[in-house]
Amino acid sequence: MAEPPDHNHDHHHPEGAVRLDYYEAMQLAVAELLIEKGIFSADDMRREVEAMQARTPAKGAAVVARAWTDPAFKAALLKNGTAACESLGIEMGPTHLVVVENTPGVHNAVVCTLCSCYPRMLLGPPPDWYKSRPYRSRMVREPRAVLAEFGLRLPDSTVLRVHDSTADMRYLVLPERPAGTTSLSEGALAALVTRDCMIGVAVPKAP
Amino acid sequence: MTAARFTPGMTVRVRRAFQPGHVRTPYYARGKRGVVERLCGIFANPEELAYGRSGEPKLPLYRVRFAQQELWPDYRGTAHDTVDIELYEHWLEPI
Numbered sequence A: 001m002a003e004p005p006d007h008n009h010d011h012h013h014p015e016g017a018v019r020l021d022y023y024e025a026m027q028l029a030v031a032e033l034l035i036e037k038g039i040f041s042a043d044d045m046r047r048e049v050e051a052m053q054a055r056t057p058a059k060g061a062a063v064v065a066r067a068w069t070d071p072a073f074k075a076a077l078l079k080n081g082t083a084a085c086e087s088l089g090i091e092m093g094p095t096h097l098v099v100v101e102n103t104p105g106v107h108n109a110v111v112c113t114l115c116s117c118y119p120r121m122l123l124g125p126p127p128d129w130y131k132s133r134p135y136r137s138r139m140v141r142e143p144r145a146v147l148a149e150f151g152l153r154l155p156d157s158t159v160l161r162v163h164d165s166t167a168d169m170r171y172l173v174l175p176e177r178p179a180g181t182t183s184l185s186e187g188a189l190a191a192l193v194t195r196d197c198m199i200g201v202a203v204p205k206a207p
Numbered sequence B: 001m002t003a004a005r006f007t008p009g010m011t012v013r014v015r016r017a018f019q020p021g022h023v024r025t026p027y028y029a030r031g032k033r034g035v036v037e038r039l040c041g042i043f044a045n046p047e048e049l050a051y052g053r054s055g056e057p058k059l060p061l062y063r064v065r066f067a068q069q070e071l072w073p074d075y076r077g078t079a080h081d082t083v084d085i086e087l088y089e090h091w092l093e094p095i
Helices: A022-036 A042-054 A058-069 A071-079 A081-087 A133-141 A143-149 A186-190 A195-199
Strands: A096-101 A106-111 A159-164 A169-174 B011-014 B033-043 B059-067 B082-088 B092-094
Touching (some): A058 A071, A058 A169, A058 A186, A058 A195, A071 A081, A081 A096, A096 A106, A096 B033, A106 A133, A106 A169, A133 A159, A143 A159, A169 A195, B033 B082
Parallel strands (some): A096 A169, A106 A159, A159 B082
Antiparallel strands (some): B011 B033, B059 B082
16 A cells, blocks of 8 residues: 555654555445444354365366266266256355366466456365465466466376466366276265366376 | 356467456467367456446356467477466357
């Protein structure tokens, strides 16, 4: 936040005082107004924040493991991601989920170039790098270079499909099930599916 | 409810417009040609919603697939790489 013009430094800020930047101040002001006007209570807000922070990529991993082990579920998931996740008892809220499947010749990866749209109901809050300007701009401009920095080098023969989450859809990558995992249980398979695999910047590895 | 003007497989061009205000059409797609991948549904217009208005009339929303080399003529990946972008119907023109 820019220093106000009348703010000279002939006084001391209190020890440990935190200066808010523009958006932090805006966020606090809006939250206070909404609470003051009775749109929701401070307790409602706290509960909602806690519920969001409690969501983790484990939900998405369970969806992927089910798709790997149940062909009918996989078909339903690719047809209507939201309805298929709800059939597993996952609360999807207003999310319209599009699931994009990696196959032997096609790799998918997700970005939101405009902001940081992300399937939070399945993966929880996005990582900071997903929201960073370098990821958001480079992932559409030079995605193969970005993936290589994540340690994922795609052969030229693989088609790379980047999905820019610009509007009402949210995207989940359905990775390929690693070879050599036929004996694993659904729970053990889910443990192989990391957050980054479902964004498409990594692929699952057999244990 | 608006009837969708485009169907999957149709080639479209993104309007080369630079209107002020909140829009959800990335700059890098403007003026570019792509192919409709699917109709996502009918959604409130975010250019209206952003200002506290109703978002009516709702608009068809599409996923449009662009060849990377169409978006970036100097793209250094391979010729078959693509970017899929969600675009509202009023940003698309038939070819």
